[in-house]
Amino acid sequence: MADPSKVLYASEPALDVAEFRRVLVDSGLGKVRPVDDEARLQTMLDNANLVLTARLDRPDRQLVGVARGMTDFSWVCYISDLAVSKAAQGLGVGKGLMDEAQRQLGPSVAISLISMPDAVGFYERIGMTRMTDAFWFSRKR
Numbered sequence: 785m786a787d788p789s790k791v792l793y794a795s796e797p798a799l800d801v802a803e804f805r806r807v808l809v810d811s812g813l814g815k816v817r818p819v820d821d822e823a824r825l826q827t828m829l830d831n832a833n834l835v836l837t838a839r840l841d842r843p844d845r846q847l848v849g850v851a852r853g854m855t856d857f858s859w860v861c862y863i864s865d866l867a868v869s870k871a872a873q874g875l876g877v878g879k880g881l882m883d884e885a886q887r888q889l890g891p892s893v894a895i896s897l898i899s900m901p902d903a904v905g906f907y908e909r910i911g912m913t914r915m916t917d918a919f920w921f922s923r924k925r
Contacts, residue, residue: 790841791848791877793884799835801826803847811849811867816900828852834861836884838868838877848872851881853895861889863897879910 805825808814818824829835829852838849849868855861863885868877885895898918899907908914 791872791875791880792839792841792845793880794837794839795835795888796837797833797835799829799837799847799850801829804829804850804852807847807850807867807869808865810869810871811873812870813865813867813900817865828864832864833857834885834888836881836888838872838881849877849881851885853885855889855893857889857893859892860894860896861885863895866897866903878906882910 801822805814805819805822808817808819808825832852832854834851834853834855836851837847839845839847847869849872850865851863852865853861853863863882866878866881868881882895889895895912896915897907897912898920904914
C-alpha cells in the first residue's frame with residue numbers, strides 16, 4: 785500500500801456505486817451492509833449529503849476509504865459509514881477521513897456515529913467520546 789501522505793481526501797457526492805461497494809466489501813463492512821443490493825447502495829449514496837473519499841495519489845486514483853454521512857451543516861453530522869480497505873487500515877486513512885469531515889463541517893458541527901464493536905478502540909484513539917445513551921429501532925430488512 786502507499787505512504788499515508790500520498791492519500792488524497794475529497795468530497796465526492798457522485799461517488800460510483802461499484803467503487804463504494806468494493807470498499808465496503810474490502811473493509812469488512814460488507815458483512816453488515818446490503819452489498820448485494822446495488823439499488824439500495826445507490827440510494828444510500830444518493831441520500832447522503834456528505835460523501836468523503838480517500839484515494840491513493842497515483843494515476844489510477846484507487847479508492848481506499850469512504851466516509852458517508854447526513855448533516856444539517858449547522859448542528860450535527862451522523863456518519864453512517866466509515867470504511868477503509870484492509871490494505872490501507874493502520875495507515876491513518878480512517879483518521880484522515882474523520883479529520884476531513886471535521887474540516888469540511890467546521891467547529892460548530894458535532895459528529896456522531898455508531899461503531900462496530902471491533903472499531904470502538906479506533907474511535908477512542910482519535911478522540912471521540914463514547915456515549916452511553918444511544919437508542920435504536922432496528923430495520924426489518
